[in-house]
Amino acid sequence: GMIMRLLDGNKDGGAMWDFFVRSANERGDWETEMIAQASEVLTKALRPVFSLKGGMRGKGVYFESLGRSLNREQRIGLALNVGNDGNLQRLLDGEGWSYADIRPVLQSLTKAEWDAVQAVWDHMDSYRPMIAAIEKRTVGAEPEWVQPVQFTVTTADGQTITLRGGYYPVKYDIEASARSEQLEDATDAKRAMNAAHGSDTTHRSFVKKRSEAVVGRPVELSLSAMYSGVQDVIHDLAWREWLIDASKMINSSTLDDAIRTKYGAETVRAIRQWISDIAAGTRKPRGVFDRAAAFLRKNVAASGLALNVMNAVQNVTGLVNSGERIGAKWLAVGQGEFLGDMKGAAAWVDEKSSFMANRAKTQFRDLNELRNIVENGDGIITKAKHHQFALITVTQRVVDVPTWIGAYRKAEAEGAVEMGADGSIDDSKAVAMADQAVIDAQGSGMTKDLSAVERGGELAKLFTAYYSYMNTTYNLVANRVAGARGGSARERGSATFHALMIMALPVALMAVIKAALTPGDDDDWEDPEKLAKKLAMEQMSFAMGLVPIAREFTPAIQPFLQDQTFGYQGPSGMRIVGDSAKFTQQAAQGDFDDGFRKAAVGLSGSLFGLPAAQINRTWTGIDALADDKTDNPAAVLFGYQDGK
Numbered sequence: 001g002m003i004m005r006l007l008d009g010n011k012d013g014g015a016m017w018d019f020f021v022r023s024a025n026e027r028g029d030w031e032t033e034m035i036a037q038a039s040e041v042l043t044k045a046l047r048p049v050f051s052l053k054g055g056m057r058g059k060g061v062y063f064e065s066l067g068r069s070l071n072r073e074q075r076i077g078l079a080l081n082v083g084n085d086g087n088l089q090r091l092l093d094g095e096g097w098s099y100a101d102i103r104p105v106l107q108s109l110t111k112a113e114w115d116a117v118q119a120v121w122d123h124m125d126s127y128r129p130m131i132a133a134i135e136k137r138t139v140g141a142e143p144e145w146v147q148p149v150q151f152t153v154t155t156a157d158g159q160t161i162t163l164r165g166g167y168y169p170v171k172y173d174i175e176a177s178a179r180s181e182q183l184e185d186a187t188d189a190k191r192a193m194n195a196a197h198g199s200d201t202t203h204r205s206f207v208k209k210r211s212e213a214v215v216g217r218p219v220e221l222s223l224s225a226m227y228s229g230v231q232d233v234i235h236d237l238a239w240r241e242w243l244i245d246a247s248k249m250i251n252s253s254t255l256d257d258a259i260r261t262k263y264g265a266e267t268v269r270a271i272r273q274w275i276s277d278i279a280a281g282t283r284k285p286r287g288v289f290d291r292a293a294a295f296l297r298k299n300v301a302a303s304g305l306a307l308n309v310m311n312a313v314q315n316v317t318g319l320v321n322s323g324e325r326i327g328a329k330w331l332a333v334g335q336g337e338f339l340g341d342m343k344g345a346a347a348w349v350d351e352k353s354s355f356m357a358n359r360a361k362t363q364f365r366d367l368n369e370l371r372n373i374v375e376n377g378d379g380i381i382t383k384a385k386h387h388q389f390a391l392i393t394v395t396q397r398v399v400d401v402p403t404w405i406g407a408y409r410k411a412e413a414e415g416a417v418e419m420g421a422d423g424s425i426d427d428s429k430a431v432a433m434a435d436q437a438v439i440d441a442q443g444s445g446m447t448k449d450l451s452a453v454e455r456g457g458e459l460a461k462l463f464t465a466y467y468s469y470m471n472t473t474y475n476l477v478a479n480r481v482a483g484a485r486g487g488s489a490r491e492r493g494s495a496t497f498h499a500l501m502i503m504a505l506p507v508a509l510m511a512v513i514k515a516a517l518t519p520g521d522d523d524d525w526e527d528p529e530k531l532a533k534k535l536a537m538e539q540m541s542f543a544m545g546l547v548p549i550a551r552e553f554t555p556a557i558q559p560f561l562q563d564q565t566f567g568y569q570g571p572s573g574m575r576i577v578g579d580s581a582k583f584t585q586q587a588a589q590g591d592f593d594d595g596f597r598k599a600a601v602g603l604s605g606s607l608f609g610l611p612a613a614q615i616n617r618t619w620t621g622i623d624a625l626a627d628d629k630t631d632n633p634a635a636v637l638f639g640y641q642d643g644k
Contacts, residue, residue, distance in 0.1 A: 001440055002475040010483035013433050022432045028446045029355045031238035038230050045119035048112045065101040077221040078105055079117045083165035084146050090170055094218040111155045121166025127233050169229030173220040235281045246275050277455040278448050293458035297573035300465045303605030303612040306388035309637045314513055315395040317506040318442055322403040324476050324502050325441040326410055334406025346401050355435045400438050407437030443468040453548050462573030463548045474546040477502055507542045519632035520641035576606035
């Protein structure tokens, strides 16, 4: 978004933004809404099954006809592949089974489980009208549909029922078949080649004509095909036509030459890569290194940010970015309207903007929530994890809503709201510009809004944990500086001042907030030299945090600015490694003191996704209250600081 803003002369609502980014935002919002709806529908369909004894991944049932045990997820996964002739053939011939072999598995399911299976088939079929329409627009004809096959089965609870059958994505087990893994690698390679030649497209195996028979490739018996299948369908419906238009435009020699001449070839490559990454969407990690990297960073966010009260309060410093993006005047306007009627203002914004409404959701945001229920059960822990970032979402809302209102009012003042001859009002552009201002100032987790390094593979993501907000700050600084390049001395001076303020003010505000809210005595504030060194270290850490890899060298500066150093703990995404080292060191000392406790809690957070940062802070606060170091109850939320 910031690149397109720069190409538009550093102005809001320009032609490049309108063609590429505004349309991408609309498609991204539609995709988000559809994924949320799918998550809610499928969770409702499968919820009766979750409560059955044994859960989804509990102890399996042994089937002599197959010579193996299958848990509930595997049995339902098998059942989902008998709803049409194509799936059934692949299921049977992939393992060398007969229908008689799988009949005991089908009969082991209750009516409630079969109702869930049919509900999944029905949901997959609900996309057919939209698929037909987009195929007619882009290909010229509807695809050859997979036809459902009706069948009758006797359930485990003694009922004989007839099911309509339905389509289900075929997913082959690459762990059980080298041929399946080779074909999947070939598909990935073909898509990479398409990207290199500027013909990006989404993954859409659901419209490919199925061959007559596939033999010797076992079908994966899980619900993973449901997650990826729904994701692929929605992603294709959201982006296929946008990708066609965007690729044609960026492949235009006229536009390519214009951008290369003024902004360099790297800018063109960045736009092409952005389009390619949107086409790819979110894919499951593959290969040993990708899987290892995904495991290492699995619980990083939960360990550091879940239920983190201090971090949630410090979110308000994000208003600095908002002021830079829309201007202090318009931020003040937004703040005024918001503070005048918080509930009403938030409701008005959500009514205007689907982006903002979805951003405020804490449940049914994506299919990973459903995956977590399947993998971990539907108990209190799973429910708690669904809401573990609710506190941050609430305080982020206090920043987002005033930013959006201010940006909307600014766009309105600049003529983005049009009045029709019949008195109707079209404010769609003002809404889109306000959405973009929030994305630019506060960040977004959608692929289209991530930096190139954040869109990289799992190994790259190890170095970009907690980077989203830092990237927005970097973009604002870079945009301000680039916009002043070649300008007058006054313009360059103003850009320098703004860049310094963007980087310095949040650091100072966070330090003040932490000192004000944390009970205890911090001697740093009484010693000007120590305070200066502390703020300088925080400032250097913040500045280096704007650039991935560079922030890994922050510990090298510590000896010059702090008496206490901690050594290099590895990138944020590999927090589990540093936590393991700390725990080992503390355990070797044999003292079960505060250091050991903090290390043990930190490692538990990295391993199991517990809110380690807040647990340690609360524990420290409770200890301080018990030892009469403070009588301030805020210690339970914000911890305690000893003056040293």
